[in-house]
Amino acid sequence: MNQPVTARAHTNIALIKYWGKSDPELIIPQNSSLSLTLEPFYTDTTVTFSNQLTRDQVSIDGQQLTVAASQRVSQLLNLIRQQANQQNFAQVISINHVPTAAGLASSASGFAALAAAASKAAGLDLDRQALSRLARRGSGSATRSVYGGFVEWQKGHGDADSQAIPLQEKIDFDIQMIVIVLDPRPKKIASRAGMARVVATSPYYPAWPVAATKDLAAMKTAILKKDLNLIGQLAEANAMKMHATTLSATPPFTYFEPETLQAIDLIQGLRATGLSCYYTMDAGPNVKVICSAKETPAILARLRQHFPADHLLVAKPGPGIAYL
Amino acid sequence: MNQPVTARAHTNIALIKYWGKSDPELIIPQNSSLSLTLEPFYTDTTVTFSNQLTRDQVSIDGQQLTVAASQRVSQLLNLIRQQANQQNFAQVISINHVPTAAGLASSASGFAALAAAASKAAGLDLDRQALSRLARRGSGSATRSVYGGFVEWQKGHGDADSQAIPLQEKIDFDIQMIVIVLDPRPKKIASRAGMARVVATSPYYPAWPVAATKDLAAMKTAILKKDLNLIGQLAEANAMKMHATTLSATPPFTYFEPETLQAIDLIQGLRATGLSCYYTMDAGPNVKVICSAKETPAILARLRQHFPADHLLVAKPGPGIAYL
Structure with missing residues (x-):
């Protein structure tokens, strides 16, 4: 053995x-x-x-x-x-x-x-x-x-x-995330199946890799500039372009849940008050907030008025693979 | 005078x-x-x-x-x-x-x-x-x-x-709509401004007129066939392709409200029970159900479990312009 x-x-x-x-x-x-x-x-x-x-x-x-x-x-x-x-x-x-x-x-x-x-x-x-x-x-x-x-x-x-x-x-530089856990139910459509349906049926999909490639170049520049606001804007727009492809599939589908839209609204509202916070989403309803550690307490305080505290997970940047 | x-x-x-x-x-x-x-x-x-x-x-x-x-x-x-x-x-x-x-x-x-x-x-x-x-x-x-x-x-x-x-x-043939009134608040982004932003910024927009032209041809055939289910499927997919363009604009936006997603979920659920009902949406959160007059009572009965009765408006096909 x-x-x-x-x-x-x-x-x-x-x-x-x-x-x-x-x-x-x-x-x-x-x-x-x-x-x-x-x-x-x-x-x-x-x-x-x-x-x-x-x-x-x-x-x-x-x-x-x-x-x-x-x-x-x-x-x-x-x-x-x-x-x-x-x-x-x-x-x-x-x-x-x-x-x-x-x-x-x-x-x-x-x-x-x-x-x-x-x-x-x-x-x-x-x-x-x-x-x-x-x-x-x-x-x-x-x-x-x-x-x-x-x-x-x-x-x-x-x-x-x-x-x-x-x-x-x-x-x-100062960047981290807050994960808002919105829905612990299993995904309706697994990401693998979702992206396969999109690639096969969405008339918008051919424009996705082109747009993502542009977004990637802009994001690398934003990271070099340590520009949290630009990173956040680019991440939001890129994530929504991904989610747009699910609506344009046949049949259409979405990973959004009602609470997803509430969370997005809330983040936009926080931003309007001057806090630097942005959202991204993957193939599921959870919303991830991109923000600084410095502003996390203020953002958390507001999020806790709408979501249970144990559904708000603060996540600092982490390391790569290690052997234990 | x-x-x-x-x-x-x-x-x-x-x-x-x-x-x-x-x-x-x-x-x-x-x-x-x-x-x-x-x-x-x-x-x-x-x-x-x-x-x-x-x-x-x-x-x-x-x-x-x-x-x-x-x-x-x-x-x-x-x-x-x-x-x-x-x-x-x-x-x-x-x-x-x-x-x-x-x-x-x-x-x-x-x-x-x-x-x-x-x-x-x-x-x-x-x-x-x-x-x-x-x-x-x-x-x-x-x-x-x-x-x-x-x-x-x-x-x-x-x-x-x-x-x-x-x-x-x-x-x-038997077709009509039920309008689900979800949000009487003024639109966040008027349709004129929304479509202008999409045309100017969405990388997916160039594919929209192409897709809509195909959908239109299919819809005309479905109408000639009096095929309510096909009409509904095509209307749903076309509406979602329109709404996908708002998510892909810069900055992204959406006409969906949390209640919109609840209504869509409900309609999909009703369909799973065998009722022929489909949704469409315009530049606002309201959802319009495409269905037959024959099944309208059954659909209304279920919708009334979730929405106030005076927010459910049955609409038969109407006439063109007339002088009074």
């Missing part, structure tokens, strides 16, 4: 969204994206390859997964076994450190931690960029969770160069 | 939306549109030209408008005076027959009634198509209110041929 290896990866929230694949098998995106890795939300995953096992055994948060449910995990393990010439099945124990029902138990941190732990446990010694490409095969957003701080996932041309690069692992 | 002339025009709801101008001065649209004229919502307008007046005097629902507020009315009157070689100012008395606070006091019925009453009072004898072109100069959607039933506004090439044609003035 081989040695167990444990890795920790943090989740990330895109400021310029990944939305749509050009190669669904290899998970090559249609556009490059840019994210902020978050400190308080992470996954610890321990992988042990063992000749005593007759199949991969995967548990998440203490729950043993069925063979069907662990299929995406086994597919990534298969890739690793191939590269490492590893014959054994693996035991995978994964713990998500995310407040219960936060709707943030993202596949980003999960597949990044799995890629790191499993590759090392299988005997591979991959550098960060190789880890990033490997994590990508599990889940697109996991590509970015290999690095901390601001991260760019460069779409590249194929498996060999579709990977993340660190833009600023240690961020040198 | 000339004779007073009174005309009645009904409002209309587009199944394929008018969204965006190619000529803001002449109100030439970027795409042809298709609407259903509604029976219960109409405007009665009386126009009298008189050499006793020193300026146009406009009252709406008993309220005398200021010179500034009546500017759009006077602009249309100027066009008519020019055509008719009419020297006098006009008294305009307009009464909207729309339930108070329904948010349906549309410029469609208002400018159509004004065009009809004022042109005749000025001594012109315009046919319906000429009236339609004239109404267009007041408000785009008024172009369609000249006719009853299903109406197509053919975008044409300019002032001379951008006009409505009747598709089915008397509809020979």
Whole structure:
């Protein structure tokens, strides 16, 4: 039996969204994206390859997964076994450190931690960029969770160069997020299915990668300028362009819930009072507020008038993958 | 003093939306549109030209408008005076027959009634198509209110041929609407300003006229087939494509309110129970349900569990312009 290896990866929230694949098998995106890795939300995953096992055994948060449910995990393990010439099945124990029902138990941190732990446990010694490409095969957003701080996932041309690069692992200005947890119910349409429907049916989708590419360039400049307001404006506009594509799909759908619109209204109202706060949203109803640590107490005070305190999660920038 | 002339025009709801101008001065649209004229919502307008007046005097629902507020009315009157070689100012008395606070006091019925009453009072004898072109100069959607039933506004090439044609003035199958009045507050962004921002800034807008043109052709076929479900599906998808453009504008905006999403969810739920009901929305939060008269009682019964009865307005197809 081989040695167990444990890795920790943090989740990330895109400021310029990944939305749509050009190669669904290899998970090559249609556009490059840019994210902020978050400190308080992470996954610890321990992988042990063992000749005593007759199949991969995967548990998440203490729950043993069925063979069907662990299929995406086994597919990534298969890739690793191939590269490492590893014959054994693996035991995978994964713990998500995310407040219960936060709707943030993202596949980003999960597949990044799995890629790191499993590759090392299988005997591979991959550098960060190789880890990033490997994590990508599990889940697109996991590509970015290999690095901390601001991260760019460069779409590249194929498996060999579709990977993340660190833009600023240690961020040198005041920026963080407040996650407003609005709806712990399971997503109506998973992000994978949602983006596939959009790519297949929306007449607006062809303009998305073009717009996202422009937004990305502007966002990189805004980050270099440490311009929180510009970062926020660009993130808002980019997120809404992503959500616009769901309304233009056939049949149309939306990740907005009534509370989403209330949260957006509230953030716009706070901004009108002079606070620098902006919203972004992923393929679900939760709203993430982009703001400074300095103004977080004032923003939180106002948000608490509308949302339960335990649904407001402050998130500082977080680090990249680490072995424990 | 000339004779007073009174005309009645009904409002209309587009199944394929008018969204965006190619000529803001002449109100030439970027795409042809298709609407259903509604029976219960109409405007009665009386126009009298008189050499006793020193300026146009406009009252709406008993309220005398200021010179500034009546500017759009006077602009249309100027066009008519020019055509008719009419020297006098006009008294305009307009009464909207729309339930108070329904948010349906549309410029469609208002400018159509004004065009009809004022042109005749000025001594012109315009046919319906000429009236339609004239109404267009007041408000785009008024172009369609000249006719009853299903109406197509053919975008044409300019002032001379951008006009409505009747598709089915008397509809020979069972279709009507239920208007869900969600928010009587004034619009945050008027439709004219909203579409202008979209045309100027949305990277998705260039795909809208192309998509709307396809939707229009499909809708005309669905109407000929009397296929309520297909009409509904096409109307929903077209409306959401229009609303998608607002999210993709810079800065992004939306006409959705939290209650809008609740209404949409409810309609989708009713449909899942086997009822043929579909939604459409204009540049405001109200939701219009497309359904049959036969199923209206069952749909109303369910809607009344969520909305006050006086916010649910049943609307049969209505007629075109008439002189009273």
